[in-house]
Amino acid sequence: MKRGHFVQLLAVNSALPLIILTLSACPPAPPSPPDPVLEGERLFFNETFAGNGRTCGTCHRAEDNFGLTPAFIAMLPPDDALFVAETNPDLANNFENPTLMRAFGLILENQDGFDDLANNFNMRGIPHTLALRTSVNSAQGPQTGWSGDGAPGDGSLRSFTTGAVIQHFTLTTNRIPGIDFRLPTDDELDAIEAFMLSVGRQEDLTLPLALKGVIASRGQEIFLDNTLGKCNACHANAGANGDPAIFGPTAGNLNFNTGVEDLPDQPADLTGEPNPPDDGQGTPGNGAFNTPPLVEAADTGPFFHNNSVETIEGAVAFYNGDAFNNSPAGQLIAGATGSGINLDATQVVAVAAFLRVVNALENIREAIALLDASPPASSERRTTLLARARAEADDAIFVLRGGGLHPEAVTHLTASRDLIDQVLSRYSASRIREAIEAQERARNELVTTN
Amino acid sequence: MHKRIIGFVTLVLLAAGASQALGQEQTERYIPIGQSPGISGIYAYLGAITGVDQSARTVTVQDEQGNARTIRIPDDARIWLDRSAQKETNLTGSFADLQVGRTIEVKYKDRERREEADWVKVAVVAGG
Numbered sequence: 420m421k422r423g424h425f426v427q428l429l430a431v432n433s434a435l436p437l438i439i440l441t442l443s444a445c446p447p448a449p450p451s452p453p454d455p456v457l458e459g460e461r462l463f464f465n466e467t468f469a470g471n472g473r474t475c476g477t478c479h480r481a482e483d484n485f486g487l488t489p490a491f492i493a494m495l496p497p498d499d500a501l502f503v504a505e506t507n508p509d510l511a512n513n514f515e516n517p518t519l520m521r522a523f524g525l526i527l528e529n530q531d532g533f534d535d536l537a538n539n540f541n542m543r544g545i546p547h548t549l550a551l552r553t554s555v556n557s558a559q560g561p562q563t564g565w566s567g568d569g570a571p572g573d574g575s576l577r578s579f580t581t582g583a584v585i586q587h588f589t590l591t592t593n594r595i596p597g598i599d600f601r602l603p604t605d606d607e608l609d610a611i612e613a614f615m616l617s618v619g620r621q622e623d624l625t626l627p628l629a630l631k632g633v634i635a636s637r638g639q640e641i642f643l644d645n646t647l648g649k650c651n652a653c654h655a656n657a658g659a660n661g662d663p664a665i666f667g668p669t670a671g672n673l674n675f676n677t678g679v680e681d682l683p684d685q686p687a688d689l690t691g692e693p694n695p696p697d698d699g700q701g702t703p704g705n706g707a708f709n710t711p712p713l714v715e716a717a718d719t720g721p722f723f724h725n726n727s728v729e730t731i732e733g734a735v736a737f738y739n740g741d742a743f744n745n746s747p748a749g750q751l752i753a754g755a756t757g758s759g760i761n762l763d764a765t766q767v768v769a770v771a772a773f774l775r776v777v778n779a780l781e782n783i784r785e786a787i788a789l790l791d792a793s794p795p796a797s798s799e800r801r802t803t804l805l806a807r808a809r810a811e812a813d814d815a816i817f818v819l820r821g822g823g824l825h826p827e828a829v830t831h832l833t834a835s836r837d838l839i840d841q842v843l844s845r846y847s848a849s850r851i852r853e854a855i856e857a858q859e860r861a862r863n864e865l866v867t868t869n
Numbered sequence: 870m871h872k873r874i875i876g877f878v879t880l881v882l883l884a885a886g887a888s889q890a891l892g893q894e895q896t897e898r899y900i901p902i903g904q905s906p907g908i909s910g911i912y913a914y915l916g917a918i919t920g921v922d923q924s925a926r927t928v929t930v931q932d933e934q935g936n937a938r939t940i941r942i943p944d945d946a947r948i949w950l951d952r953s954a955q956k957e958t959n960l961t962g963s964f965a966d967l968q969v970g971r972t973i974e975v976k977y978k979d980r981e982r983r984e985e986a987d988w989v990k991v992a993v994v995a996g997g
Binding site: 534571 | 894895896897898899900901904905906907908911912953956957958959961
């Protein structure tokens with residue numbers, strides 16, 4: 420040992436009792452603040468705000484693409500908080516319509532006011548909360564909910580939670596804060612917003628993609644063609660924003676009256692249940708509804724604000740029909756381009772195939788991200804991440820198989836899902852790596868990547 | 870092509886117009902005075918009513934610091950009665966409910982000019 424080192428060691432040893440004394444005299448270090456995203460996730464799925472038992476996650480299920488479909492509802496136990504209108508006598512009237520909820524996934528909203536609960540309401544589907552970072556901002560301010568005006572306060576995504584608590588979490592329809600629910604604190608609003616913004620895609624695609632399938636490739640061409648599909652004008656890059664080349668660089672997310680309310684034979688109407696017309700944005704409404712992102716569309720049906728169309732092919736075909744082409748938005752398109760939208764069946768299927776493939780690519784991207792994050796996580800956290808990765812694999816299989824697309828990719832995705840199942844029963848880092856590789860093989864079937 | 874560009878410009882203008890009517894916000898009614906997220910203390914004025922002009926549809930509001938401001942309440946401004954302090958449900962009100970001495974919160978319609986109300990919450994005392 421060199422002398423210098425010895426002196427240093429001696430000095431340290433001499434100081435050690437003092438250091439220990441000093442440390443023991445110090446107050447314990449304050450706990451580090453919780454990660455806002457993780458805290459927001461905890462609140463999103465667990466916090467009832469002293470209300471009827473619902474949480475944000477009651478309707479925005481992680482396993483169901485942060486939305487809620489009739490098929491998922493059918494699997495829930497009778498005492499699930501979703502069904503409070505069936506189990507809480509104070510909410511038996513004018514809070515939900517259980518028939519329409521169970522059959523079509525429709526939720527009751529009083530977006531035009533609370534003075535006449537028996538008559539002044541609308542039945543709306545539950546929009547997913549994926550890719551909100553790409554779909555809320557607009558030149559007119561934040562657009563939240565189906566008609567873009569769902570939030571109280573400053574209308575922001577942050578404030579949306581407060582409105583949701585008042586509308587959906589209340590113990591009675593008196594809606595008295597401090598009795599029927601508590602309002603979220605500023606910190607809680609911050610955390611929930613941080614979590615919501617973290618979910619799903621964080622940026623828009625850049626089209627065109629180098630797709631390998633001929634049908635999806637043709638669908639992409641039609642989608643982007645402003646003389647044929649005309650889809651990209653309002654869903655730029657298959658997202659939720661207006662094409663900057665048409666609407667300006669800061670237009671962002673837009674609202675349109677596309678005539679969905681004028682569709683004949685809407686499923687909810689066929690039941691004979693009360694289902695007043697929905698006037699969309701504002702009070703009284705202007706008939707306009709919010710433009711949703713399309714990348715996440717194929718696995719998040721039913722479609723439109725009233726869940727009136729079940730399949731992605733039906734949703735594309737809607738733009739061929741009278742309801743759209745006679746609507747204010749349809750008339751604008753016709754005036755701007757010289758004609759309405761008029762696709763033949765093969766073209767409708769091609770556009771839908773394109774949307775199925777971009778959806779599957781997003782499923783794969785998300786699944787890989789979740790699988791990548793799972794090894795270092797705690798056991799409980801890992802199970803959550805793996806379950807979500809499995810759901811993404813399942814969705815990719817669903818959307819591709821539903822369109823008869825890319826059977827080889829479906830095989831790889833099925834293999835990945837099986838591997839995830841194995842990891843869920845018994846953790847194995849190498850199996851996670853294999854599951855990721857299977858996802859990558861599936862992606863290579865769909866698109867050429869650099 | 871030229872016609873198409875002109876057409877799309879029209880589309881831009883009309884679509885932008887269609888998006889101006891933000892402000893459904895009906896759940897705002899149930900949020901007590903001073904607690905509106907992103908609004909209270911920022912784009913709203915809170916104080917006591919010190920004057921009411923029925924014909925001009927204005928109220929004068931004095932805040933805790935003693936600053937007074939006169940704000941117009943247009944016909945389309947929503948007026949809510951905040952009864953949360955009495956643990957009763959909040960109600961829709963009218964201009965007649967804006968009475969001297971009551972606590973009021975006014976959200977401005979125009980955040981810059983701060984002259985007109987978008988919505989008004991007025992605290993109703995027990996029995997009031």
